[in-house]
Amino acid sequence: MAAIEVRDLHKYYGENHAVDGLSFHVEAGEVYALLGPNGAGKSTAVEILEGHRTATSGQVSVLGFDPAKVERDFRNRIGVVLQSSGVENEFTVREVIDLYASAYRSRRSMDDVLALTGLDAKADERVGSLSGGQRRRVDLALGIVGSPDLLFLDEPTTGFDPSARRLSWDLIEEMCAGGTTVLLTTHYLDEAEHLADRVGVMGDGRLLAEGTPASLIDGISGTLVSFQLPQGIEAVDAASIFSTVMGADVRVSGRLVEATVEHSTRVVHRLTGWAVSHDMELMSLSVTRASLEDVYLQLTTGGEPADA
């Protein structure tokens, strides 16, 4: 049985369709990432799955429960790391972990939680005295304190320094190795690429594309050709000049010219031929495979150049 099953989910706020026909499923033990720009409906969708919001219409099943019923056994089996949620600042890390653990049937041991989240050294400090990144680790700690079967992570590493990010990635991977299903929302593409088994790209309240990070990248079938704008050509003219030369849609941002193309060999041949005949040097010319970022930008901006 799938851990999460969402079919044709809608959530309307008056005329505003925050979620508009979303369907996807997450297998048990899978890490699924919802990617999308602000306002795409990710958080609304996740909050419906957590039982914090009710849907306007559609079917939702989470671990076999209907989250709208907010049953105690349902909450016992999920862990929620909310996007922005305070913790009692006047209590120590150890106290809040102990306090929240007391609500669950299945509790992870204090030492376990502290070690997993790297908070051992801060255990007896008040939450209010911690840095932003450390507080986010407390959020994580409170999310896993009940040994959840399903963990919701709403932008879990926003505000982390690189080492804290690595640490929480390790933690998430360790949780998954133990069979925990994870639903992650994130703005960081490298995070999705690193952690997720599958990625769903959301826009305008529905799923625009779905698949493993690798299959999504393969799916846009393209190669990124980029170079620095040569001397003597104005940025305003660059798009039309190079679109003609390369036979592709060209994006210009600052001094960087780039195009995602199908047949890179031919395009590069035409481009370099043109440059040689005009006695120009194309600085930083590079030909790279498209990244998840290109997939994301192409999908969420409707294929338009990002700076248009």
Added chain:
Amino acid sequence: MRDYPSTAEMVVRQTRYQISYFFRVPVALFFTLILPLVMLVLFNALFGDDTVTIDGGEWSIRQFYTGGLAAYTAVSATYSNIGNMVPIRRDEGILKRWRSTPLPTWIYMVGLIGASVLIAFTGTILMLAMGYAVYDLSIVWAKMPAAFVTLLVGVASFAALGMALVSMIKTASSSAAVVNATILPLAFISDVFVATDQDSTLATIANLFPLKPFVNAFQDCFNPFVEAPAFALDKLAFVASWGVAGAVIAVKRFTWEPSGAAPRRGRRARQAAVDATA
């Protein structure tokens, strides 16, 4: 898998948590427990051996103040404390975090309200003990059951009214203003700080609200002209009816999330949402 902790265990734990939360927030501690004691000291220094003439005779002003301030402490610990602190926790997302756990929401409420009731009793007893030890407060034990019942009805009602107030406060930044605007002016015409003429217009206005009946019912237990057992049942019934109304509003309107998180109702708000996404 273990069982859930028992209900009793969770209620005790939540109450303890809320009490220690209270004692770790200096501003709440000061305004609820310390300030009324400071007022008692000041009033005694200022008015010392004066007398006050109300309700059938002339009696010591200490007897009057100690009862009034003790009742006011009980209101501070429930109505003001809940009205000030709960919106802050709601805005911070602490209420939402608890709602994500398997703790039954009613147990959270029992802990919250139970803690403020216990703090109210502590504050009131502290006030009476200080009055007794330092300022010759005379306590007639036959009237103490009435004092206890009055206090119980009062704190329960004002806790319910505090929860109703929370449901009407939009953001934590306005909570202190709303709490004080609703309780302070009323306290001045409700025999807490100054004795009012019972036939005055101000007294008539004050009697429409629950503070004065509660304060007077509690003061009766320390008024030498009121015979034991000193139950003021009409006043208590009035206070309790306010409490029930408060509880109804609180149950209907209480939210666990900041008001910004849930879209506002009404056409203008909907239009704003549409414009924002356009």
